[in-house]
Amino acid sequence: MTYVSADRAPGPSRRSALAGLVGGAAVLAGCTSPGAKPANAPTPSGARSPQSPADDPTPGVMTLFKEPAYNFSCLWALGGAGFSAAEVGEVLTAVNAVNKAGLSAQTYVKTFRELGDKVTGPPPGSKPDDQTTRFRALRAAQYYAQALFFVLGSDDPGSEEDLYKAGRGAWDRFCDLCDPAPVKANVPYGTTPLPVWFFRPDPSNTRRPTVILTNGSDGQNVDMWTYGVAAALDRGWNALVYDGPGQGQLLFVDQVVFTPTWEKVVGPLVDWLSERPDVDPSKIGLTGLSMAGDLAPRAAAFEDRIAALVAMPGCVEPWLGFPAEVREILTPSKEETNRIWNEEVVPALSPADAATMKKRIEPFSVPAMLAAREGRMFTDFYTPARRIQALTITDIVPRIKTPTLVLDYEDEQFYPGQAQQMFDALTAPKDYVKLTAAEGAQLHCSPMAPQVHCEVVFDWLQGTLG
Numbered sequence: 001m002t003y004v005s006a007d008r009a010p011g012p013s014r015r016s017a018l019a020g021l022v023g024g025a026a027v028l029a030g031c032t033s034p035g036a037k038p039a040n041a042p043t044p045s046g047a048r049s050p051q052s053p054a055d056d057p058t059p060g061v062m063t064l065f066k067e068p069a070y071n072f073s074c075l076w077a078l079g080g081a082g083f084s085a086a087e088v089g090e091v092l093t094a095v096n097a098v099n100k101a102g103l104s105a106q107t108y109v110k111t112f113r114e115l116g117d118k119v120t121g122p123p124p125g126s127k128p129d130d131q132t133t134r135f136r137a138l139r140a141a142q143y144y145a146q147a148l149f150f151v152l153g154s155d156d157p158g159s160e161e162d163l164y165k166a167g168r169g170a171w172d173r174f175c176d177l178c179d180p181a182p183v184k185a186n187v188p189y190g191t192t193p194l195p196v197w198f199f200r201p202d203p204s205n206t207r208r209p210t211v212i213l214t215n216g217s218d219g220q221n222v223d224m225w226t227y228g229v230a231a232a233l234d235r236g237w238n239a240l241v242y243d244g245p246g247q248g249q250l251l252f253v254d255q256v257v258f259t260p261t262w263e264k265v266v267g268p269l270v271d272w273l274s275e276r277p278d279v280d281p282s283k284i285g286l287t288g289l290s291m292a293g294d295l296a297p298r299a300a301a302f303e304d305r306i307a308a309l310v311a312m313p314g315c316v317e318p319w320l321g322f323p324a325e326v327r328e329i330l331t332p333s334k335e336e337t338n339r340i341w342n343e344e345v346v347p348a349l350s351p352a353d354a355a356t357m358k359k360r361i362e363p364f365s366v367p368a369m370l371a372a373r374e375g376r377m378f379t380d381f382y383t384p385a386r387r388i389q390a391l392t393i394t395d396i397v398p399r400i401k402t403p404t405l406v407l408d409y410e411d412e413q414f415y416p417g418q419a420q421q422m423f424d425a426l427t428a429p430k431d432y433v434k435l436t437a438a439e440g441a442q443l444h445c446s447p448m449a450p451q452v453h454c455e456v457v458f459d460w461l462q463g464t465l466g
Contacts, residue, residue, distance in 0.1 A: 057411035057442050064095045065103055069356070070150075076223075076447040077146050083226045083450065084135050086142050090115060094143075105153030105355060108146070113163065116143035120170060134177035138222060141170035145220040152362070152372045153355030160373050164252040171221045187242070187272045189265060192254045196269065197221070197241040200278060201233050209283035209465050210238035212269055214299075215247055216290025216445075217258070217318075217363050227289050227312075227445075231454035235462065238279060242269060244295075246363040255366045260390040262295040263302035270305045283307055283465045286402075287457065290445055293407075293415070294318055294391055297422065301399040308464045310457050312445060314406040314422030315415045317392045319385075330389075334382040341381035349377075364388055397425040404428055405460045407453075410436040414444050431460060 056063075058071060064078075065071040074095060080086040094111050101107040119140040122128045128136070144167030151160050175182050180203045186193035201208070213228040215221075224241040232239035243249045244265045246258030259265070266286065274281040285308040288296025294315040300306045319327065329345060331337045349357065358372035364387045368378035378384075404426055408419035423432045433456055435441035441449035 057413075057437070062448065064092075065099070067103055070098075070103060070108060072443065072447065073146060073149055075443070076445075077142055079447045079450050080142055080222070080226045083230045085138050085222055085226045087139055090119065090139065090143075105150045105352070106155050109151050109154040109156075109163075110147075112143045112147040113166075116140045116147065116166065116170065119143060130177050134174055137170045137173040137177070138225065141167050141174060141220065141222040144170060145222055148220070149218060149359070150355075152358045153352060157358075157375055158373045160369075161252050164248075167220055167222070168249065182241075185272070187268050189245075189268050192245075192250060192256050194265065194268065195243050195249050196272070198273075198276075199229050199233060199239045199241070201236050201238075205277040207278060207280040208236060208238050209285065209461075210240060210273055210279045211285040211287060211461065212240045212242070212266065212273075214242075214244070214266075214286065214288040214292040214296045216288075216292050217246065218359070219247070219290060221248065223289070226450045227453065228287060228457075231458045235458055237458075237461075240269060240273065251363055251369070255369070257364050257366060257384075258387065258391070260298070260387075262299040266296075266299035266303050266306070270303060274305070281305065285310070285461050285465060287312060290414075291315060291318055291391075293419075293422075294393055297400060297404070298391075298393045298396060300402045300404070301393070301396045304401070306402050308461055309400065309402045309404040310407065310461065311404065311419070311422060312407045312453070312457065313409060313412060313415055314419035316394045316397060316418050316422050316425070318415075319389045319392065320418070321414045322388075329381060330385045337382040337385070338380055342379055345381075346377050394421075394425070397422055398427050400426060401428050403464050404430045405457065405464075406430065406432045407456070408432065408434040409444055409446060410434065410442040412444055433460075 058075070062075065063071060064074045074091065077086045078088065078091050081088050081091070094115050098107050098111050101111070117140075119136050123132065123136070126132065144163060148160065148163045148167060151157060151163055175184070175197055178199070180200055182200070183198040185196050185198070187196050211228060211232050213224045215224055221241055221243075229239040229241060244262070245251075245256045250256040270284060273279045273284060284306060286296050286300055286306045287310040288294070289312045293311040293313050296309060297311050297314070300309040329337060329340050331340070346354070354377055358368065358377065361378060361384050362369035362372060364384035365378060365380065367380060368384060371378045406419050406423040406426070412419070419432070419434075423430060435446050435449070435453065435456065439449055439452050441452050446453045
């Protein structure tokens with residue numbers, strides 16, 4: 001994105017700089033389904049930034065939609081096909097339907113919600129057995145997640161919780177039909193327990209290495225299947241999936257937002273795992289996907305029972321994932337910050353930009369989430385902005401003593417440079433791997449190459465924990 005210089009008049013600068021944020025890159029990062037590379041984004045005037053086709057991070061058939069936010073999200077779904085979490089033909093047919101109808105939040109949500117409903121049922125001319133029903137449920141969870149990400153910009157933002165529950169129901173149906181089915185439990189955490197799904201390769205009490213899989217700021221459980229569970233089971237490992245504050249059930253139903261003290265989330269999970277006879281408590285790994293590349297390292301800095309850590313990617317300051325013009329709204333004064341937000345910024349936002357801001361802020365503010373479901377813009381920018389700032393771990397990274405793998409991605413569009421910054425600050429045994437376009441693994445979290453992603457991560461975990 002081409003940013004407007006900070007020395008210009010506050011009103012015009014903010015109004016012009018915030019124009020086209022949805023089409024631009026990452027109004028807010030730390031997620032699994034946002035925009036595309038900043039250099040690809042429209043400038044405030046609407047003209048494209050100079051860039052040769054050879055530099056396009058999603059060339060040719062990788063561009064499913066001209067709008068980068070939708071394109072990135074749909075590439076995420078397409079990549080899940082390698083782990084049976086999508087069907088290539090279903091996704092591409094949905095893409096064609098959306099493009100034919102005209103791309104918008106409404107057409108995207110409607111198309112993928114209907115696809116989720118359809119896949120929940122049997123295939124044509126078939127009496128599905130449990131295996132068919134199982135994987136159709138997994139695909140349905142993916143398609144509901146696609147719709148969920150954009151629902152606040154649709155004609156029915158109030159359906160957000162119901163849409164989440166549809167995806168959660170599909171995920172639970174998939175889990176119930178696994179063999180063995182994952183152990184479902186609620187792990188104590190404050191006044192709101194953490195729902196967990198504990199996957200095992202078999203139901204014996206053999207002690208095994210275990211990986212705790214931490215999702216990002218708006219990922220769903222199906223993403224953890226693609227980015228860890230299937231790979232762990234293939235290697236004879238256990239895998240724990242959970243919803244933490246600001247995620248899944250805790251956000252959409254229990255209305256609990258993110259906390260910066262993620263060690264208080266991971267600690268109870270390690271307690272629960274350590275009591276199980278099928279877990280080797282000396283071989284518990286922790287991964288963090290997307291914004292959890294900040295959360296998991298924070299937890300490992302204070303939870304010394306973690307034996308291996310993977311940040312995917314390394315992230316030390318999620319607040320920098322916002323464009324500079326958004327960050328400049330925040331002042332030391334809550335009153336002044338919210339005046340700027342409500343009087344200068346909000347009136348200039350297009351409906352699409354407004355929907356993006358609602359989505360990006362909701363994991364950090366229950367009032368913002370509830371207002372968005374009613375079709376209104378939140379009025380308190382200051383409080384969630386400070387909450388995001390509190391996730392900064394620049395000074396905490398040197399405290400990590402756990403062997404750590406830091407992943408980075410070519411064309412990383414949300415936290416550029418932060419993976420290297422984390423790696424340089426680590427004092428523990430450490431490795432750094434950058435996944436590139438040569439493997440089709442470019443962009444935040446390698447949405448088109450989760451198999452390559454898991455190969456790198458689990459080869460390292462296997463070598464570290466044995």
